Amino acid sequence: MPNLWLGATxxxxxxxxxxxxxxxxxxxxxxxxxxxxxxxxxxxxxxxxCLRGTPLYVQILLFHYGIPQVIxxxxxxxxxxxxxxxxxxxxxxxxxxxxxxxxxSGIQSIDKGQMEAARSxxxxxxxxxxxxxxxxxxxxxxxxxxxxxxxxxxDTSLLAVIGVTEIMKTGQLYTSxxxxxxxxxxxxxxxxxxxxxxxxxxxxxxxxxxxxxxxx
Amino acid sequence: xxxxxxxxxxxxxxxxxxxxxxxxxxxxxVCVIGPSGSGKSTFLRCLNLLETPTSGVITIxxxxxxxxxxxxxxxxxxxxxxxxRFNLFPxxxxxxxxxLAPIKVKGxxxxxxxxxxxxxxxxxxxxxxxxxxxxxxxxxxxxRVAIARALAMQPAIMLFDEPTSALxxxxxxxxxxxxxxLAQEGMTMVIVTHEMGFAREVxxxxxxxxxxxxxxxxxxxxxxxxxxxxxxxxxxxKVL
Numbered sequence: 001m002p003n004l005w006l007g008a009t010x011x012x013x014x015x016x017x018x019x020x021x022x023x024x025x026x027x028x029x030x031x032x033x034x035x036x037x038x039x040x041x042x043x044x045x046x047x048x049x050c051l052r053g054t055p056l057y058v059q060i061l062l063f064h065y066g067i068p069q070v071i072x073x074x075x076x077x078x079x080x081x082x083x084x085x086x087x088x089x090x091x092x093x094x095x096x097x098x099x100x101x102x103x104x105s106g107i108q109s110i111d112k113g114q115m116e117a118a119r120s121x122x123x124x125x126x127x128x129x130x131x132x133x134x135x136x137x138x139x140x141x142x143x144x145x146x147x148x149x150x151x152x153x154x155d156t157s158l159l160a161v162i163g164v165t166e167i168m169k170t171g172q173l174y175t176s177x178x179x180x181x182x183x184x185x186x187x188x189x190x191x192x193x194x195x196x197x198x199x200x201x202x203x204x205x206x207x208x209x210x211x212x213x214x215x216x
Numbered sequence: 217x218x219x220x221x222x223x224x225x226x227x228x229x230x231x232x233x234x235x236x237x238x239x240x241x242x243x244x245x246v247c248v249i250g251p252s253g254s255g256k257s258t259f260l261r262c263l264n265l266l267e268t269p270t271s272g273v274i275t276i277x278x279x280x281x282x283x284x285x286x287x288x289x290x291x292x293x294x295x296x297x298x299x300x301r302f303n304l305f306p307x308x309x310x311x312x313x314x315x316l317a318p319i320k321v322k323g324x325x326x327x328x329x330x331x332x333x334x335x336x337x338x339x340x341x342x343x344x345x346x347x348x349x350x351x352x353x354x355x356x357x358x359x360r361v362a363i364a365r366a367l368a369m370q371p372a373i374m375l376f377d378e379p380t381s382a383l384x385x386x387x388x389x390x391x392x393x394x395x396x397x398l399a400q401e402g403m404t405m406v407i408v409t410h411e412m413g414f415a416r417e418v419x420x421x422x423x424x425x426x427x428x429x430x431x432x433x434x435x436x437x438x439x440x441x442x443x444x445x446x447x448x449x450x451x452x453x454k455v456l
Contacts, residue, residue: 116266117303117362121317121369122293131316136307 004191007170012195014084014166015153018091022152023145025092026099031129033104044100051097056090057158063090064162083164087156095152102148106141107133139210146203150196157192167191217242218263218373218406223272225258225428232258234428236272243402247415247436250425251451256408259425260377263406264295277372293321296366300378302358304350304365310337311346314365322369329368336364340394356387363394374398376407380414392418412455416440424448 032044051059064086071079110133118128157168165173171188175181218240225233232255240246248256261267263274265281265288274282281291305313314336315329324332337343340360350358359379366374376395380388392414399405399418409415415422416436424432424439424447432439432448440456443449 111303113299113301113303114305117297117299117305118317119289120264120266120292120295120297121365122289122321123317124289127320131320132305136305139307 004167004170004187007165007167008191008195010164011153011156011166014087014091014156014159014164015149017088018095018152018156019149021088021092022095022099022148025096026103029096029100030103030107033100034107048097048100051094052101056094056155057161059090059094060086060158060162083159083162086162087159087164091152091156091159094155095148098148098151099145102141102144103137106137106144109140110136142203142207142210146200149199149203153195153199154192217275217277218404219273219275220263221273221275223259223262223274224270225255225262225267226270232428233262233269236425236428236430238423238430238433240404240406242404244420245399245403245405245407245418246421246423247419248406248408248423248425249410249412249415249451250423250431254426255428256423256425257377260375260406260408263375264292264297266297289321293369294372296363296369296371296374298359298362298366298374298376298379300381302350302355302362302382304358304362306350309347309349310342310353310361313350313361314368317365318368332368333364336367337361339367339397340364341390354387355383356390359383359387359391360394363391363398367398373404373406376405376409378408378410380409380411410455412440412452424451426451 029044029047032040033048035041064081064083068080114132114136115128118132119125123131156164156166159166160169160172163169167188171184175184178184218238220236220238223233223236224231234255236259248259250256258267262269263276269282272282273280276291276294279286279291281288304310305316308316311330311333314333315324315326318324318329318332319326334343334346337346340363342357342360342364345353345357345361350361353361363374363379379395380391383391388411392411395405395407395414396418407415407419419436421433422436422439423430424443424445426447432443432445439448440452443452
């Protein structure tokens with residue numbers, strides 16, 4: 001049997017790190033996109049459009065093989081990325097773009113009377129965001145965020161192309177030797193299903209708990 | 217004291233306020249009436265800069281708030297605002313709604329802020345709701361909490377933007393009672409309202425705004441019983 005569980009730990013590791021980084025990047029980009037400073041708005045727009053508008057597959061290849069080539073041609077020295085480095089950076093940047101849009105729409109979905117009420121009490125914009133808008137927005141974006149986690153977890157299978165031994169690659173390696181594609185890929189599919197199902201259950205639970213501890 | 221000089225506000229080609237000049241004295245209660253879309257809410261929202269005036273000068277207690285050099289947050293601490301749709305923070309308990317700004321803006325300690333909040337809740341008759349969440353309150357209760365929240369910053373002036381328009385009829389009274397108490401305590405207030413009976417009773421002065429201008433003003437007796445302008449007469453004929 002292929003060691004799919006070992007592959008699963010790699011998938012989980014990449015997804016977990018990329019989701020955390022993606023949320024940080026996403027929050028920063030969402031606030032930039034809503035900022036009054038036009039430079040920030042342009043940076044976040046370009047970032048979001050480029051990373052959402054190109055396939056993750058292309059991003060992986062471009063980053064892993066393309067960028068080292070450019071660096072080599074400038075420095076004349078050997079240079080390459082470790083596959084895990086590529087995996088984490090590309091997945092973080094890619095999910096950051098989607099999460100940015102999730103956060104932005106969450107922030108904008110909060111009634112503008114909330115910001116007005118906070119400002120009318122003398123709160124600066126940043127404090128109003130911190131105490132009033134973001135806590136409400138974060139609760140509201142849990143379902144789309146959960147969706148993004150699941151999509152990202154499945155998309156890490158694309159990393160097989162550069163040889164990251166996550167679930168997909170583990171399966172591919174096994175079946176290329178043993179020639180048993182059906183049981184292998186059924187096994188691969190089941191492992192993904194177990195992981196994504198677990199995520200959606202956990203998120204559901206968190207959402208219910210939050211719902212009970214206060215409204216909205 | 218609020219002094220407004222030649223206040224204009226436009227959104228693109230739409231001129232909502234077309235030159236309002238008005239002085240509101242300390243402890244004065246001014247009710248602003250007029251048809252929908254006349255600019256009365258915009259006028260009120262300009263007073264704490266929720267709307268940025270296109271031109272004109274607003275001075276509050278000697279501070280020219282329309283001067284961009286002045287800190288708008290400091291100015292707003294002095295101006296409590298109550299909204300038509302309450303705008304309570306739904307993710308916080310009633311008590312936290314009231315104490316948030318005193319703690320985070322004024323730097324008051326939690327115990328002191330909560331003590332003040334409880335006194336204010338007593339004043340609006342909602343002590344037992346301190347730990348409730350806004351969604352579990354009726355409209356009238358929410359609006360009373362909103363008033364308490366604004367008062368917690370100890371403002372010199374209170375602004376009310378149609379405070380009873382979103383309420384079921386049987387809840388209007390409880391909110392008006394709270395505002396009436398404030399008036400009796402000598403709070404300076406500007407109240408945009410459709411409650412003509414209330415305006416007549418509580419106001420020292422009534423402004424009738426239409427088409428972005430103060431068309432007529434006077435004591436409630438003068439304005440309601442003996443309006444001079446045709447427009448005022450026809451408006452009052454429809455609403456009284």
